[in-house]
Amino acid sequence: GNSVTQMEGPVTLSEEAFLTINCTYTATGYPSLFWYVQYPGEGLQLLLKATKADDKGSNKGFEATYRKETTSFHLEKGSVQVSDSAVYFCALTSYNFNKFYFGSGTKLNVKP
Amino acid sequence: SAVISQKPSRDICQRGTSLTIQCQVDSQVTMMFWYRQQPGQSLTLIATANQGSEATYESGFVIDKFPISRPNLTFSTLTVSNMSPEDSSIYLCSAEATGQGARGYTFGSGTRLTVV
Numbered sequence: 001g002n003s004v005t006q007m008e009g010p011v012t013l014s015e016e017a018f019l020t021i022n023c024t025y026t027a028t029g030y031p032s033l034f035w036y037v038q039y040p041g042e043g044l045q046l047l048l049k050a051t052k053a054d055d056k057g058s059n060k061g062f063e064a065t066y067r068k069e070t071t072s073f074h075l076e077k078g079s080v081q082v083s084d085s086a087v088y089f090c091a092l093t094s095y096n097f098n099k100f101y102f103g104s105g106t107k108l109n110v111k112p
Numbered sequence: 113s114a115v116i117s118q119k120p121s122r123d124i125c126q127r128g129t130s131l132t133i134q135c136q137v138d139s140q141v142t143m144m145f146w147y148r149q150q151p152g153q154s155l156t157l158i159a160t161a162n163q164g165s166e167a168t169y170e171s172g173f174v175i176d177k178f179p180i181s182r183p184n185l186t187f188s189t190l191t192v193s194n195m196s197p198e199d200s201s202i203y204l205c206s207a208e209a210t211g212q213g214a215r216g217y218t219f220g221s222g223t224r225l226t227v228v
Contacts, residue, residue: 036219043118043204043221044155089154100145100206100217102154 002027006090006103013080013110021075021106023064023090031092033057033066033073038087038105047075047088080110114139114207118220125195125227132191133223135205140185142208146178149202149222158203161188195227 007022025033035047035057048057053068062077073090090103115138125131135144143162147155159167159180167180181189192199205220 041221043116044206044219046217099157099160100155104154 002031002092002094002101004090004092004101004103006088006106008104009087009107011106011108013108015082015110015112016079017110019075019077019080019084019108021088021090021108023073023075023103025071025073025090025092025101027071027092027094029094031094033064034091034093034100035062035064035073035075036089036091036102038089040086044089080108082110082112084108085110114141114218116205116207116218116220118205118223120223121221122224123226125225127196127227129195130191130193131195131225132189133203133205135188135190135207135220137186137207142185144182144188144208145206146180146188146190147204147206149204151201155204158190192225195225197227200225200227 003026005024032051034049036044037047038044047062048059048064050057050066053066056063056065064073064075066073085108087105087107089105091100093100117136119134123131145160146158148158149155157170158173158178159169161167161180161182163182163185177193179191202222202224204222208217
């Protein structure tokens with residue numbers, strides 16, 4: 001079956017620190033992989049995505065590379081800001097995009 | 113991508129009552145989805161709603177508890193029936209913009225439900 005496992009939070013960092021949030025997956029077939037962000041009091045927003053192996057998704061300084069050999073899609077950012085404080089969800093969809101599987105979410109706190 | 117307006121944004125309800133959550137999309141969409149996010153947990157798909165057909169429910173969710181309507185291509189409702197404190201969650205709707213596949217998925221801002 002399909003599932004997503006991501007590192008537990010909360011993660012607390014100082015401003016300008018390097019961020020890694022680990023995400024691994026189990027899937028049948030060839031899934032697409034996503035990172036969503038949920039700011040306090042808001043809904044989910046698509047942060048980045050990758051649809052095939054070795055693709056790199058990037059947005060707002062965040063990056064993640066689809067690694068089929070390690071079934072991973074780790075989220076990274078070189079220098080976090082206070083405004084990046086949010087909950088981050090790793091997710092995958094089946095090949096026909098009719099269902100999302102979400103990880104448990106990782107809360108990021110960035111301190112000035 | 114489509115923009116979704118979801119309401120109410122939050123509500124506090126008495127046990128035994130029902131609450132209907134509405135999602136309005138600014139464009140026609142093929143598929144709409146309803147998720148539940150229990151406190152401190154991830155999102156769980158409740159059901160998929162296509163216009164003109166019965167909603168398809170995931171394991172553990174039944175129509176009597178979570179009836180869904182999808183009267184047209186831009187609107188859907190989810191009702192949480194006969195509520196108990198265990199139903200306290202955030203409920204989110206999602207939509208796939210027609211023909212865009214994964215690029216076109218968007219989420220509503222959620223309804224934070226507290227049952228007392």
